[in-house]
Amino acid sequence: MFLKLYLFNHANYKKNDLMNILENLNWRYATKRMNGEQVANEKINTILEAIRLAPSSMGLQPYKVLVVKDKAIREKIKEVSYNQPQITESAYLLVFAVWKDGYEEKTENFIQLIAKTRNQPLESLQDYKNRVLGFFSIVDKVSWASRQAYIALGFGLTTCAMLKVDSTPMEGFVNEDLDKLLELDKLGLKSVVMMAIGNRDETKDYLTALPKVRRAEKDLYIYL
Secondary structure, eight states, rough: OOHHHHHHHHHHHHHHHHHHHHHHHHHBBBBBBBBOOOOOOHHHHHHHHHHHHHOOGGGOOOOEEEEOOOOHHHHHHHHTTTTTTTTHSSSEEEEEEEEOOOOHHHHHHHHHHHHHHHOGGGGGGHHHHHHHHHTTTTTTTHHHHHHHHHHHHHHHHHHHHTTTTTTEOEEEEEEHHHHHHGGGGTTEEEEEEEEEEOOTTTTTOTTSSSSSOOOOOHHHOOOO
């Protein structure tokens, strides 16, 4: 009897869990107006940890994420971002910036990290290191790194939805001006995308009450 009850509850929990995922993803949208209220530190830390845990090609994580809370800095960022209000109305603004150069040195640092974390001798990682460096010799590194940053962005957006925190992915800014403002060149970085995190302002955001518009499954998926 206990086993049957456990299996019943377990099955219902899994079903409810799956439903909650879809409900939360339906709840989220690219929030256009936020109310300036703060987001609990615990939630922010969870979102940042999810971004840190996001997968990337070869595990290299070829980017940095600037976590901008300072209102004065965000006011300046707004000026080079077509005055989008989320930038200053949000609680935090994340700027994803990819490596511009130094890939060989950063690869060496990553190999050292693997060896230390997994207690492996460096010699055992030499072939892997050579493959990574060989890949970098034939690929557009910044374009590749940008795609990895977008994977991390996706993890951040999804985690926000799970926590019922509003977020907005943002490409609407002048990259060169933002890089200059944040002095990213000095860090060997190039901005690619931003993400505002905060709480929706239901009185000002026209999208709040509108249903989500997505193509039907039959128009999106091709099953082979």
